[in-house]
Amino acid sequence: MASGLGMQGDQITKEDVRRVEHEESAGHKAGNIPAGSDAAAMQSMMDKQNQNKGEVIEERKGNLPLPEQPPTKSDFNSADASTVNVGSGGVSDTxxxxxxxxxxxxxxxxxxxxxxxxxxxxxxxxxxxxxxxxxxxxxxxxxxxxxxxxxxxxxxxxxxxxxxxxxxx
Incomplete structure (x- = not known):
């Protein structure tokens, strides 16, 4: 990835990314940059460097699937199995x-x-x-x-x- 430029991940600047994007887009139809290209990888690295940790956490939380039912507070000190969310173990017969x-x-x-x-x-x-x-x-x-x-x-x-x-x- 950008190996011909001799750059490491923390040394890449926005100008370096723009230059590689320009070179990549010139060789493709309609100026699109392919997803697996060096320019796309460099842009992704720049985006991650510019995001703070809170934004990254919120982005990843947003991608998680939601549970079907909201969770209830577990009470492991109770003899009532329904509060522990066990799902089975009911008495069916003596x-x-x-x-x-x-x-x-x-x-x-x-x-x-x-x-x-x-x-x-x-x-x-x-x-x-x-x-x-x-x-x-x-x-x-x-x-x-x-x-x-x-x-x-x-x-x-x-x-x-x-x-x-x-x-x-």
Missing amino acids: FSKGNDALREPATGDSAVRTDGNAFMVNTKAQGVGREAMEGGLPNDAVARDAKDKAGLADTTKDYGYPQKNDPTS
Whole structure:
């Protein structure tokens, strides 16, 4: 680009650009300057040198596509997913018994670690999943020594094993 003139980008003046434009336009029909010519490139460099940064930013902002909907302020501290602009995750159907602790934010201590009645605090996650479905802590979810104690739901099912339903034994 203007290599025959021996000029660098910051040394080009308006007069240099006009001279190259004159030479380029003389060789083309109707005096037009081709877009890929040295004169066009030099003119583009001069335009960029003469623009201040604010004008360049505004020009580039104007070329950006606008969003279809104006953005809304996100609230990541809320349990309401609609303010976070997630688009999916709505509850379509229940997937477990007593699923309030699985869907709501955890606002209380875990009922496994803290006895809510003893410490007078809010606890969550009681009556969720099999505990809610089978009416208590499942018999097969405790240690072997604690099986068949009061308060446990009998979840031992007869699957047709001979030792459980053999009439001769």
